[in-house]
Amino acid sequence: xxxxRPSDIPAHDITDEGLFWSRRSWLAxxxxxxxxxxxxxxxxxxxxxxxxTNTWDEVTGYNNFYEFGTGKEDPKxxxxxxxxxxWTIRVEGEVARPGTYDxxxxxxxxxxEERVYRMRCVEAWSMVIPWNGYPLRDVLRRLEPTSRARYxxxxxxxxxxxxxxxxxxxxxxxxxxxxxLDEAMHPLTLLATGVFGKxxxxxxxxxxRLVVPWKYGFKGAKSIVRIxxxxxxxxxxxxxxxxxxxxxYANVNPSVxxxxxxxxxxxxxxxxxxxxxxxxxxxxxxxxxLYAGMDLRANY
Amino acid sequence: MTExxxxxxxxxxxxxxxxxxxxxWLVRQGFAGGLTADPVKYITHFTGxxxxxxxxxxLLVTPVRHLTGVHGLVRVRRLIGLFxxxxxxxxxxxxxxxxxxxVFAELGEDIAxxxxxxxxxxxxxxxxxxxxxxxxxxxRRLGGKRWQALHRLVYLAPVLGVIHFTWAxxxxxxxxxxxxxxxxxIQAMRALVAWRRRRWHRPPERPVALAAAPD
Numbered sequence: 001x002x003x004x005r006p007s008d009i010p011a012h013d014i015t016d017e018g019l020f021w022s023r024r025s026w027l028a029x030x031x032x033x034x035x036x037x038x039x040x041x042x043x044x045x046x047x048x049x050x051x052x053t054n055t056w057d058e059v060t061g062y063n064n065f066y067e068f069g070t071g072k073e074d075p076k077x078x079x080x081x082x083x084x085x086x087w088t089i090r091v092e093g094e095v096a097r098p099g100t101y102d103x104x105x106x107x108x109x110x111x112x113e114e115r116v117y118r119m120r121c122v123e124a125w126s127m128v129i130p131w132n133g134y135p136l137r138d139v140l141r142r143l144e145p146t147s148r149a150r151y152x153x154x155x156x157x158x159x160x161x162x163x164x165x166x167x168x169x170x171x172x173x174x175x176x177x178x179x180x181l182d183e184a185m186h187p188l189t190l191l192a193t194g195v196f197g198k199x200x201x202x203x204x205x206x207x208x209r210l211v212v213p214w215k216y217g218f219k220g221a222k223s224i225v226r227i228x229x230x231x232x233x234x235x236x237x238x239x240x241x242x243x244x245x246x247x248x249y250a251n252v253n254p255s256v257x258x259x260x261x262x263x264x265x266x267x268x269x270x271x272x273x274x275x276x277x278x279x280x281x282x283x284x285x286x287x288x289x290l291y292a293g294m295d296l297r298a299n300y
Numbered sequence: 301m302t303e304x305x306x307x308x309x310x311x312x313x314x315x316x317x318x319x320x321x322x323x324x325w326l327v328r329q330g331f332a333g334g335l336t337a338d339p340v341k342y343i344t345h346f347t348g349x350x351x352x353x354x355x356x357x358x359l360l361v362t363p364v365r366h367l368t369g370v371h372g373l374v375r376v377r378r379l380i381g382l383f384x385x386x387x388x389x390x391x392x393x394x395x396x397x398x399x400x401x402x403v404f405a406e407l408g409e410d411i412a413x414x415x416x417x418x419x420x421x422x423x424x425x426x427x428x429x430x431x432x433x434x435x436x437x438x439x440r441r442l443g444g445k446r447w448q449a450l451h452r453l454v455y456l457a458p459v460l461g462v463i464h465f466t467w468a469x470x471x472x473x474x475x476x477x478x479x480x481x482x483x484x485x486i487q488a489m490r491a492l493v494a495w496r497r498r499r500w501h502r503p504p505e506r507p508v509a510l511a512a513a514p515d
Binding site: 170241261267269270272273 | 337
């Protein structure tokens, strides 16, 4: 007789995540006795028009996630120690509904969307990734930011037991990132819980992470345990580590170089030669208005 | 087999094998899918590190020669040095072809604007000069003294290499610092061996008093 231990069965082989979340919301609505319909699964795809999606192996095997080591292949190797269930997120600051939320409760009832986005790393490489998740603004609206809220801060888990990379002070732990509230409320900004229609792999920031496609990848805080709404601009990890190299905004901008290297071109992972980097990573039509009148050279 | 035969027939072929080892390893990794999702970056970094390691090995030839008494070893130093240059050429070519798209203006801009590239390229030019002047005929043409003065630049090249390596890192500089520490240790060891040799081989003092004594 073949006995399979639970660890032998990857979670995504059991239930498709979209189904998983919609079952949750269905169960919840039944439990609450409310009239509700299972959330339809949107495929609001491809702001990255016509470009080829990177492979599963590339997306999940080549990551910057310093909590598991500074090598690109470290996260895949070491992220197995991260426990992503149960997972709660503390919501604090300028919100009408602060508290500690189970991650599932935070997104319950929202449509699990697919978004194919370009991801441009500040190191001048890029990928095209089919994320799954929820527009951040839908989640924020539930939490009801107060009129004083102007920024959103995201904090990654701090637990050197689960995240061995945190035993060394490469960055100031925990990792903190932030957005202006209007950036956070932009429809492109995503709280992702999956890739390729599957649950988010640990090395990509499970169970829930931020994706801001027009900014350099490091803005996308992973394994989020706290969301704070603030009046003041938060400190952010890379800005603290090297303020002259990494700013708060970190918008993809081919005409503003990193002090040590050019940002004019990038290598799409899987390609040999470089290609030009696009303003706002190709999302200028959608987001340029957020920065009207701002000096993007000073606010890098 | 004499010492010189052993060097020519055994050591040199072994060094050829060892010198081509990193290249063979890269090819093997290529077939095994082991060059990561960004092979260009991987090969660039790998050949850069290989250059530095081989350069440090060339610095070990002299102390090993003095410690073992196998003075013929000096005859393999050029081969080792040329392998360092070989990997430096691959390193620069990969970067020039794939990262700068074979556009000389872009290479020039990087050299002028990016200090870590300026430093790395300077080290590369040093290795080029040393490789070009490495044949015996060039030693004769330059004259021993000038040739030796030029080849002292070999001490500068790995220092520049370590700076280049460190400067290129985003944040984690442990590995380049380790290279720097090994380089410093090798130089300290060379100094120690040289100092001991000077003490042991100090020429006997001349009997000054006797020689100067009046008849």
